Amino acid sequence: MNRRKIRVLVAKPGLDGHDRGARVIARALRDAGFEVIYTGLHQTPEQVAETALQEDVDVVGLSILSGAHMTLVPRIKKLLIDNGMGEVLMVVGGIIPGDDAEKLLKEGHAEQIFTPGDSLDRIIGYISSKF
Amino acid sequence: MHQLVTDLLNGNRRAAARMISHVENDDLIKRELLKELYPHTGKAYLIGITGAPGSGKSSLVDCLLQEMRNDGLKIGVIAVDPTSPFSGGAILGDRIRMQDHALDHNIFIRSMGTRGSLGGLSRSTREAIQVLDAFGKDIILIETVGVGQSEVDIVKTADTTVVVLTPAGGDSVQTIKAGIMEIADIFVINKADLPGTERTTTEINVMLDMKKEGGWRPPVVQTVSVQNKGINYLWESLQEHRIYMQESGTLENIRLERVKRELTDQVEFLLKNSVWNQVKEEIKLDRLVEEIARREKDPYSAASELLDKLNIFEQKAGEDG
Numbered sequence: 001m002n003r004r005k006i007r008v009l010v011a012k013p014g015l016d017g018h019d020r021g022a023r024v025i026a027r028a029l030r031d032a033g034f035e036v037i038y039t040g041l042h043q044t045p046e047q048v049a050e051t052a053l054q055e056d057v058d059v060v061g062l063s064i065l066s067g068a069h070m071t072l073v074p075r076i077k078k079l080l081i082d083n084g085m086g087e088v089l090m091v092v093g094g095i096i097p098g099d100d101a102e103k104l105l106k107e108g109h110a111e112q113i114f115t116p117g118d119s120l121d122r123i124i125g126y127i128s129s130k131f
Numbered sequence: 132m133h134q135l136v137t138d139l140l141n142g143n144r145r146a147a148a149r150m151i152s153h154v155e156n157d158d159l160i161k162r163e164l165l166k167e168l169y170p171h172t173g174k175a176y177l178i179g180i181t182g183a184p185g186s187g188k189s190s191l192v193d194c195l196l197q198e199m200r201n202d203g204l205k206i207g208v209i210a211v212d213p214t215s216p217f218s219g220g221a222i223l224g225d226r227i228r229m230q231d232h233a234l235d236h237n238i239f240i241r242s243m244g245t246r247g248s249l250g251g252l253s254r255s256t257r258e259a260i261q262v263l264d265a266f267g268k269d270i271i272l273i274e275t276v277g278v279g280q281s282e283v284d285i286v287k288t289a290d291t292t293v294v295v296l297t298p299a300g301g302d303s304v305q306t307i308k309a310g311i312m313e314i315a316d317i318f319v320i321n322k323a324d325l326p327g328t329e330r331t332t333t334e335i336n337v338m339l340d341m342k343k344e345g346g347w348r349p350p351v352v353q354t355v356s357v358q359n360k361g362i363n364y365l366w367e368s369l370q371e372h373r374i375y376m377q378e379s380g381t382l383e384n385i386r387l388e389r390v391k392r393e394l395t396d397q398v399e400f401l402l403k404n405s406v407w408n409q410v411k412e413e414i415k416l417d418r419l420v421e422e423i424a425r426r427e428k429d430p431y432s433a434a435s436e437l438l439d440k441l442n443i444f445e446q447k448a449g450e451d452g
Binding site: 004005006007016026027029030031032033034036037038039043044046047050051052055056075083084085 | 144145148149155156212215217218219220221222223224226227230233234239240242244246358410425
């Protein structure tokens, strides 16, 4: 039997029009054998959480380059918990200053945060290690 | 009754999503769940949308969702995208066009990878349809992968099949080829603001008028999905075809045919499983394989002997399966 397929939602929440990074990650995850659901740009936290629910994903990957991460990440995590999906692995990528990253992790809004310079291997290795 | 089934029948969206994962992953619990769901299925009308990659299937689904919601219908969408034959991964990107409907609780959208299936649908599409059917959706839209000429599984799955084409897709010989051009109940020429629209429309109409037999004559509908043009005609055609299917008795026939196929599939599945379970227990398959590889035996008589040894058919008679 094959290993169970891991489903990852790659989402771009908020007013941020840059999705090259998200697409590169989506492609790399595909090549690593994940099923990647991509939502496109300008998603509200509610859209992200509802998509995660309908698609029954194992991982939510948020790409945020707008600076609004301290609002968006906790909001989405809360909506996931409200939906009974608190167990979903929340991974954030983007331009997240160190202090903010530390706070998001410490307060449990995200399980891992990646910033510019992190390699694809490291990101995929991290997600794979969780399943 | 299983808790998941109870929750699903009570309209719990998370339960529906979990259930589709169970059938998609072929979990052990799958057959039990589907058994309990079955009495609640058979109510939804199934519409298939197929066509080449980039022809605009997802955008059309998006537009149709709006029309159907205006009529107060509840809709399920199953959007299939290809699984990589190399990594087993997939990019499921059909939702991008439909995200405006993400927060409408009367719409449930699920993306599926083909996971090795080659006919344009995924391995578990039919089972996922049953889940959304029992979930109370009035209409289920099934969007196939972007197809070439011969991925036509959708016609065996849907009640109405829509084939989406774009202008200038080749000369008139393309319209008389077998395969995808034969399965349409409705043709859509999407991106009908591009040059070549009238020629393509005419060529398809000519092809359709060459057919002799009576019955349903597929309409050719022009749409521009990004401008929401022609969608009302498409929705009207879909409703007309549904009425035709019901009044002519065709719907009943194809649904009986579908049930027959489900039954056959299940019998084959159970039989195959029970044979192989016994083979694994009682017969040293490796040794037999080596004998065949050394050409001491041939696979044809080896297979017959194997089944003789199992007496499988006599044993099956008294069993429940």
